[in-house]
Amino acid sequence: MAKAYAGGCHCGAVRFECDLDPAAETSRCSCSICAKGRFWKTIAKKDAFRLVKGADMVTEYGFGSGIIRHCFCRRCGIKPFGRGNMEVLGGVFYAVNVACLDGDAPLQFAAREIVFQDGANNDWSQSPAETRHL
Template identity: 45%
Template sequence: MLETRHGSCHCGQVRFRCTLDLAPQGERSPQLRPGPWYATNLRCTCSYCRKTRIWKAHVPAEAFELLEGAGLGRYRFGSGTIEHCFCRNCGTTTFSRADFEVMGGPFVCVNVARLDDVPFEALDRAPVRLEDGANDDWEAIPAHAGWL
């Protein structure tokens, strides 16, 4: 079910609110946008996700609100099309932002592990799809994924 959730970095200098659905397949609300990115949560093997251990939930930009950004740092690499955000004070990765037409326009990848008000049981049940970002094959399951 779609729910409004709150998230933050470790020290609280970066706080956000978003609307997303962490329920397993068969219990989920209709997607806010079409596409596989909005139908589940993702763990990826690309260089950034591998180093930061981010657990991504895509939400349309209009379903995300930055509540406190005093410590917000931004990082871009490669083509620079994705803005990776983190807290400059505590170093916690919080979310990433981008705008890709194929994904319906502006969106945010919330780091599910930074959500403050999700019960552990809901996190246990949240679906996770693995993606092979290390080989730019986003539809493939990585050959080595046990560590994700």
């Protein structure tokens, strides 16, 4: 069952709300940007994500196929979410940074097993051989 969460970047310039299932999968990816930034995500469908503050403070970065737009705060540099469009995920979605959720929400999500994805080899259905660095 979905629950409302709020979150944002470190400096507070970017704020969002989203409806997430606290029992939903969270994951870490081995692609270069996720691994370097230690991005820990859960997925919110298009209609379950609302940017409530700081649209003008969000800057986007894309690389590779450009399917995912990595969204950062212009002021503090934190990546509170990414945006993409993939049929396997139901179309437009938001990859919410669990660590950017307010309060004890990260602890709630941490109680579940984290799924590791081999984004370095474009095989997100598989776990990479090594995950300790993610």
